[in-house]
Amino acid sequence: MCGVFGYVTDHDEALGPILVDAARRLTYRGYDSVGAATFRDGSIDLRKDEGKVEVVAERQNLAEMRGSRGIAQLRWATFGAPSQVNAQPHLDSDGRMAGAHNGNVVNNAELRAEFAAEGMTVRSENDGESCVHAVERYLRRGEPPLDAIRHAYGDLEGDYSFVIGLADDERLFAFKKGSGMVVGIGDGFTCVSSDLPSILPLTRRVVRPRDGEIVTLWADRVEVRSVETGEPVDRPAELVTESMDVAQKGGFAHFMAKEIHEQPQVARELLHLLDASEDVDPIVERLRDARNVYLVGCGTSYHAALLGSVYFAQLAGRVAVPVLAPQFIAQYAPAVGPDDVGVFVSQSGETKDVLNALGAAQGRGMTCFGLANVVGSALTRDTAACLPLGCGFEISVPATKTFTNEAVAFLYLAYRLAGLDTARLAGVPDLMETTIAAVDEPVRALASELRDRDDLYCLGYGATYPIALEGALKLKEVTYAHCEGMLSTEFKHGPLSAVTPGFPIIFVAGPTDTGLIVSGLNEVRVRGARTITIAPDDARLRANGDVLVPIPASDPQVSALLAVIPLQLLAYHTGVLRGFDPDFPRNLSKTLTVD
Ligand code: M6R
Numbered sequence: 001m002c003g004v005f006g007y008v009t010d011h012d013e014a015l016g017p018i019l020v021d022a023a024r025r026l027t028y029r030g031y032d033s034v035g036a037a038t039f040r041d042g043s044i045d046l047r048k049d050e051g052k053v054e055v056v057a058e059r060q061n062l063a064e065m066r067g068s069r070g071i072a073q074l075r076w077a078t079f080g081a082p083s084q085v086n087a088q089p090h091l092d093s094d095g096r097m098a099g100a101h102n103g104n105v106v107n108n109a110e111l112r113a114e115f116a117a118e119g120m121t122v123r124s125e126n127d128g129e130s131c132v133h134a135v136e137r138y139l140r141r142g143e144p145p146l147d148a149i150r151h152a153y154g155d156l157e158g159d160y161s162f163v164i165g166l167a168d169d170e171r172l173f174a175f176k177k178g179s180g181m182v183v184g185i186g187d188g189f190t191c192v193s194s195d196l197p198s199i200l201p202l203t204r205r206v207v208r209p210r211d212g213e214i215v216t217l218w219a220d221r222v223e224v225r226s227v228e229t230g231e232p233v234d235r236p237a238e239l240v241t242e243s244m245d246v247a248q249k250g251g252f253a254h255f256m257a258k259e260i261h262e263q264p265q266v267a268r269e270l271l272h273l274l275d276a277s278e279d280v281d282p283i284v285e286r287l288r289d290a291r292n293v294y295l296v297g298c299g300t301s302y303h304a305a306l307l308g309s310v311y312f313a314q315l316a317g318r319v320a321v322p323v324l325a326p327q328f329i330a331q332y333a334p335a336v337g338p339d340d341v342g343v344f345v346s347q348s349g350e351t352k353d354v355l356n357a358l359g360a361a362q363g364r365g366m367t368c369f370g371l372a373n374v375v376g377s378a379l380t381r382d383t384a385a386c387l388p389l390g391c392g393f394e395i396s397v398p399a400t401k402t403f404t405n406e407a408v409a410f411l412y413l414a415y416r417l418a419g420l421d422t423a424r425l426a427g428v429p430d431l432m433e434t435t436i437a438a439v440d441e442p443v444r445a446l447a448s449e450l451r452d453r454d455d456l457y458c459l460g461y462g463a464t465y466p467i468a469l470e471g472a473l474k475l476k477e478v479t480y481a482h483c484e485g486m487l488s489t490e491f492k493h494g495p496l497s498a499v500t501p502g503f504p505i506i507f508v509a510g511p512t513d514t515g516l517i518v519s520g521l522n523e524v525r526v527r528g529a530r531t532i533t534i535a536p537d538d539a540r541l542r543a544n545g546d547v548l549v550p551i552p553a554s555d556p557q558v559s560a561l562l563a564v565i566p567l568q569l570l571a572y573h574t575g576v577l578r579g580f581d582p583d584f585p586r587n588l589s590k591t592l593t594v595d
Helices: 016-025 053-059 108-117 127-140 145-155 244-248 255-261 263-276 280-289 299-316 325-335 352-363 378-382 401-418 422-450 464-479 488-493 514-525 539-544 556-577
Strands: 003-014 033-040 043-050 066-075 097-105 158-166 172-177 182-185 189-193 205-207 213-217 222-226 293-297 320-324 341-346 367-372 385-388 455-460 482-487 504-508 530-536 547-551
Touching: 003 016, 003 097, 003 158, 003 172, 016 033, 016 053, 016 066, 033 053, 033 097, 043 053, 043 066, 043 097, 066 097, 066 158, 097 108, 097 127, 097 263, 108 127, 127 145, 127 158, 145 172, 145 213, 158 263, 189 213, 255 263, 255 556, 263 401, 263 422, 280 341, 280 367, 280 385, 280 401, 293 299, 293 325, 293 352, 299 320, 299 341, 299 401, 299 464, 299 556, 320 325, 325 352, 341 352, 352 367, 352 378, 367 378, 367 401, 378 385, 401 422, 401 556, 422 547, 422 556, 455 464, 455 488, 464 482, 464 504, 464 556, 482 488, 488 514, 504 514, 504 556, 514 530, 514 539, 530 556, 547 556
Parallel strands: 293 320, 293 341, 341 367, 367 385, 455 482, 455 504, 504 530, 530 547
Antiparallel strands: 003 066, 003 189, 033 043, 033 066, 097 158, 158 172, 172 213, 182 189, 182 205, 213 222
């Protein structure tokens, strides 16, 4: 994700405190490295390092930085591990230009090779540096800054926002493609940021550029132009009225709601990242040739592993054993060897149970890959290759967007294992958007109905079985009610005795399970249960159940991915109605680094 901020005035000013404060307010977007560049009398002062804002600000004495323009950046590593050299901003070859970005430039590896071959000085592995050299490439050809930036935009694939300034200039330039960016207009200054929280303490007058637009910032005005034509675009300034707290949460009341709504965007970004990843081919090859494959995780990440194993089998005929990390040690580690492959899945990349399992597997010579959201975490360092989840900072303790991207990553690998065209996945984020819009109202109504319930079941089958487990976990975490996730067909083998009149049972059904689910619905309804079905719309499901929350029609694998969204929202709204803070449920912690 990352966060970037730029500030322009017309006189020499103490910019350090402004840049540090802006970075602090963007901390929710990343925190593994921080940097600032100020432009003063034709020279650039660049200071950056690995670490959180407060630590880097003190270590590098950012507060003393002065100038008439400045850029600050907070990093959430994707390209290049967290380190001083990979921290942003970056300089061009001659140190006459500095820039920083948020988001991902997915053709970073190819671009770095091209820039080096063209004689530029490439210092880091980070894709923010590629943005700077992309501009440098066209400046070297004699183009004026605005044209150079327009052409650079065409070379940079991915989703990002970018801010850049030249030493001998009075302006900053910013452009965006698939990532957020807001421009602020103040009294005697202008500023630009990945998000509102760093702008609002300075000014409430903002301009919101769209994708494919370049903004030029002077101290007293801003100008928006189309990248394609170079022509000015009319983007009138607007006044922001929302509070700082709401702005920080993207206009939502809680981070959990914000993160649920971010899922289409992060899934889209992940698909771009995977398309460009050099690690996918070798991982797929090893998965194909392995004797046994294990998918290992805990909590939500285990549910993603379970879904991954369904994807691998259904799409590619590849058996992969999904296993909770501690059980891997007890049950499988004694039997694994160099011919086996494990994929270890973790949002944090630091979960002790997962790292213990990784250690046990590596002790037996097994090839271990990772899927992790926090690049630079132990899992990313200690595996043969680790695919990033590209979700940015997930603040809410209940995992939502990271579950989705873990599942998307597994679906992508399953496609590759099966020799299917991954371009077919490009429509999945749009389907997620449609789902969010379609289920909002019925889910709010359901939350009101279920708010006083302390016992629920959530049942699924095939690809929706892991979704039922994940939905039940979300409901437990956020509402503090008891909700048990289960294979739908197992319900008759015992739990059926718990059903009393009005007992709520949620069924999650895929497009090919209708017959089975209709039996399940009737089995519990004749005993008085109240049923809620989450599934693609179907007349038989409507006729045989009490409530149907319809999701868009899609294939069984994608349908499961969509079905988790109403469950996340149900947990969220029910928890809020019950008076709990969904972001920080009692007794829980985001990262479990203990046994
Ligand atoms: O960071 P990890 O993905 O390894 O964390 C694993 C679990 O602790 C985590 O998924 C937990 O279950 C979440 N709070 C679920 O929302």
